[in-house]
Amino acid sequence: MSMQPAPTAITPCPLCGTPLRSTAESCSRCGAVRQFGPTRAESIRGALVGAVAAPAITAILQPSVIVLVCVAIAGLVGGFYVAHARHGADRWLPPSR
Ligand SMILES: [Zn+2]
Structure with a gap:
């Protein structure tokens, strides 16, 4: 039983190429941060x-104001979830964000 980590455990930083553990949440060299889902x-x-x-x-x-307000709220919630769906995977963001 080898104690060596699997090859997939090391991945290069997508911004500067520094080898990072696949579980790393930030890059020690350029400061990039792994982002789960959409930013705020x-x-x-x-x-x-x-x-x-x-x-x-x-x-x-040409609906009533009440209908428009309800639709706006539905759009608010819908847009929020669309943002989450669009950015469902991990990303790496530059440290300036
Ligand atoms: Zn980096």
């Missing part, structure tokens, strides 16, 4: 896009 900004942006776009599309039907 991406979640907010997705929610805002949904909150604006959904009622804008619905307004074509």
Whole structure:
């Protein structure tokens, strides 16, 4: 039984190429940070896009204000989840973020 880690346990940093453990959450050389899912900004942006776009599309039907508010809330929630779905995998972000 070898104590050597599996070859897949070391992966290069996608930004600077420094070998990192596959479980590393940040790069010791360039400071890049592994990001799970969307960043806070991406979640907010997705929610805002949904909150604006959904009622804008619905307004074509000339609904009541109450309906528009409900659609905006639905768009807010929908956009939030779209942001999560779009950024479901791990990513590496530069340290400036
Ligand atoms: Zn790096």
